Amino acid sequence: MTDMPTTSRFALPLLAVAQAQKEVTHNEALTRLDALIHPAIEAGPLAVPPSDPVNGQCWIVGAAPTGAWADQENALALWTAGGWRFVPPREGMSVTRLTDRVQLHFEAGAWIAPGVIEPPAGGSTIDSEARSAISTLILHLAAQGLLISG
Structure with missing residues (x-):
């Protein structure tokens, strides 16, 4: 499809006046x-x-x-x-x-893939309910392809 008029965004071929086929x-x-x-x-x-x-x-x-x-x-x-x-x-x-829904x-x-987010770990005060909620959120965001879980 050379020397044909095309659209400006994705170079889709356009019909030409009096074009055959x-x-x-x-x-x-x-x-x-x-x-x-x-x-x-x-x-x-x-x-x-x-x-x-x-x-x-x-x-x-x-x-x-x-x-x-x-x-x-x-x-x-x-x-x-x-x-x-x-x-x-x-x-x-x-x-x-x-392959991975990303x-x-x-x-x-x-082409950029979403960043990797690790689940919470470490710290001197551990809030298991908050860690569980954050880990669940990370899993749901990864399932939507919005990030990659670690």
């Missing part, structure tokens, strides 16, 4: 939108493409990508019947990683 451009845009509407990735960031992807599966391309992912660092890689499609990330974009955010040119 408009369905090709339209279908390409729908394929990308299908991955972007509710972005969920199988895993990532990864440098090596998976060997046996299934149509509709998505990954985050990691640093120093190889093979079919070469030169696509940080992009969302979507496998389709027509091969790999890549969508460059935008600042503030969020995706859910399906929310990754694209900030300052990198």
Whole structure:
């Protein structure tokens, strides 16, 4: 899809005046939108493409990508019947990683995972009820993908 007009945010292909085979451009845009509407990735960031992807599966391309992912660092890689499609990330974009349900955010040119929070420990005065409540809160936030429990 070279030399085609595209949208400014995600480079979705636009139809051109008097364009032949408009369905090709339209279908390409729908394929990308299908991955972007509710972005969920199988895993990532990864440098090596998976060997046996299934149509509709998505990954985050990691640093120093190889093979079919070469030169696509940080992009969302979507496998389709027509091969790999890549969508460059935008600042503030969020995706859910399906392997662990963690929310990754694209900030300052990198995919960022939430921080790790350890349950309370130590101290000279131990309040077991407060520690239990804090530990439960950490577990619930981790279950929502908002942080990673230690």
